Amino acid sequence: MTALTADELTTSVEDYLKAIYAITRQGHPATTSEIAHWLNLSPPSVSGMVKRLAEQGLLEYQPYKGVELTAKGRRGALTILRRHRIIEAYLVERLGYSWDSVHQEAERLEHAVSEVLIERMADALGNPEFDPHGDPIPRPDGSMAEATSTPMPDIEVGQEGVLHQVRSNDAEQLRFIASVGLKPGTVFTVVAQQPFHGPTTIRIGDTEQVIGHELGSLLRCEVSGEQG
Amino acid sequence: MTALTADELTTSVEDYLKAIYAITRQGHPATTSEIAHWLNLSPPSVSGMVKRLAEQGLLEYQPYKGVELTAKGRRGALTILRRHRIIEAYLVERLGYSWDSVHQEAERLEHAVSEVLIERMADALGNPEFDPHGDPIPRPDGSMAEATSTPMPDIEVGQEGVLHQVRSNDAEQLRFIASVGLKPGTVFTVVAQQPFHGPTTIRIGDTEQVIGHELGSLLRCEVSGEQG
DNA sequence: TAGTAAAATTAGGCAACCCTAAATACGGCA
DNA sequence: TGCCGTATTTAGGGTTGCCTAATTTTACTA
The missing domain is CATH 1.10.10.10 (Winged helix-like DNA-binding domain superfamily/Winged helix DNA-binding domain)
Structure with missing residues (x-):
């Protein structure tokens, strides 16, 4: 009722x-x-x-x-969030949008798409659980996958990690992250970690990259084990 | 300037x-x-x-x-029309929308999409010149293909025609048209034409269909020659 | 406990759009 | 030419949302 x-x-x-x-x-x-x-x-x-x-x-x-x-308000919020993230996923996957440019487009579309369209896009993508930033996509019922999330600076030196989620919508930050070869799924090893919120040095493949602490905190990772 | x-x-x-x-x-x-x-x-x-x-x-x-x-106003109108028709084409072609259900969705999206998105959709479709209704899609510069357009009731008995354009957005009409096997590109032969705005009888493949005058007037065709 | 700076709310306005009811202009016919 | 119906515009209102300036509440500190 x-x-x-x-x-x-x-x-x-x-x-x-x-x-x-x-x-x-x-x-x-x-x-x-x-x-x-x-x-x-x-x-x-x-x-x-x-x-x-x-x-x-x-x-x-x-x-x-x-x-x-309220519950009703939360339901509303999750609906929009679902729309937003599916749109982002679709634009990146099917229309060649870059990671860092999707956000604004999604911001406008999320208010205009019908539920039908969202579900068609989701189906077309195989009902993904995460968007291109690694954020979990709320399901139609409001539930969502909880992303594992260790901030990059918390990973110990010598550990290997996988980037899961990039908690930023800032185009410049996103471009930088992409430029050093990081995106959700990228495997890296922590080479050095400066104390007192200093930068983290990681190795991706053959190259080393230095990631400032502020940015690093936005990079949520899963620790995948000891390096070789 | x-x-x-x-x-x-x-x-x-x-x-x-x-x-x-x-x-x-x-x-x-x-x-x-x-x-x-x-x-x-x-x-x-x-x-x-x-x-x-x-x-x-x-x-x-x-x-x-x-x-x-004014020229400026016309430019605006053509921009929206381009958006509308590309969106319709995209939704039908890539997201399985039916011919008769796209209109409203496009009506909402056309106000929210960016120029970039429209051009990506257009590219994805190979820059089509006509939308699923057979309406010409304005080009970015505002020009557009002029559709040949003989209303179906004006085609003489015995002539063969190709349906080019369906000038209706009414879902029920569109469903009917689709249900008798007509869509842009369909070839048919005029079998009979009642005078005084009476219905037209056409043959599509093996079956004959009767199309009322009002609806027939919305069906714009090209006369493709004498029947065999 | 008084005093004050920060946070939040109320007061008062504005712009975009839409509506109904009342006035006005237009155009055709007697 | 004058009248009348229709088309159009003006008058007067309402809602949503945003803003600045002024006021009030809160919470912290002396």
Whole structure:
């Protein structure tokens, strides 16, 4: 008996849900200013919108206390996330998009595609579980694969790792990562690790690369064993 | 030195341009009420919007006199039309959409895709000149193939024809057309033609089909010669 | 516990679009 | 030429979402 009204959400609402979901997911509380910053809006705008979203039952809101998605809101967020990631996967796989240029395109399309189209794209790709950044794609029921995730700087010297996930949408970072030969699936060995958040040196095939700590933290890997 | 401002048009504006272009193309003057009818809006809404479009230099407007697209407006309309038709072609060709179900999907996507994506889809399809309905796809420069176009009822009995273009977006009509074995490229022979806008009887392969006059007029064909 | 800076909300506005109801212009016919 | 119906525009409103400026709340520190 859930109110399954033809819940067409506006582009704006979808963006708010995505942002709140993402912020919460990172462990931060979804405060007004955090949301505003994420969406590039002024805090008063967020304050107002958040009230409307609460009225629609998409989130719980107590003035001055921040915001939390309801089940309905979370469902909405996961739907958009699924759309976004399938679109990214499709564009890279089938239309020759590069890793670092898909994001914006997906950002626009995710608000316009029908559920039918998303499922056709997913089928065409064999219902992948991860997108080109290595992010898990929510399934239609809202569940999703949990990616193993050791940040690259946490891997010990001498260990071998596989890059699984690149937690960045910044085109420049993505281009750099691609340029050194890294993408989800790439196997590497940690050659050196500077202490105090210093850079990590890794070997990919025959070449060594130095990865700064900030960027390295965004590279989620699985430790695959001791080097030879 | 044309004002090439980052002319992002809103969905609404794009729809107005498309409608005005289509109306004009049919030989009718683009009057306020015609546009309103086409877009399912009230005449006052159109009246207001048309003024804004004129301010943006997309059309010329004289109160009580109707509307005409400027070169800039026409360019906009053709861009959308190109997007629409390439999207339709892509969805049918690559994602298994049926002929009669693509229209709405394209209607939503055409406002969200980037020029880059359109060109990638077009390339993937080999830069087709016609969409699945047989409508010519405007080229990036705005030119387009002129379809030969004899309405089916105008073909004389005994003549053979090839269906080129189906000028309908009505899902039911399209389903019917597909169900009798007609689609762009289908070869048929006219077996009978009732006078006074009566139905046309055609033979496709071994079977005969009767096509009402109204529907037949939407079927644009090329006469390919005398039957055997 | 008072004082204050930061965070959040309220107040007041604006632009894009859409609508209904009321006025006005146009065009054709008596 | 004058009248009348239709087409069109003007008037007046509503919603969504965004913004700046002003106010209020909170939370931290002295």
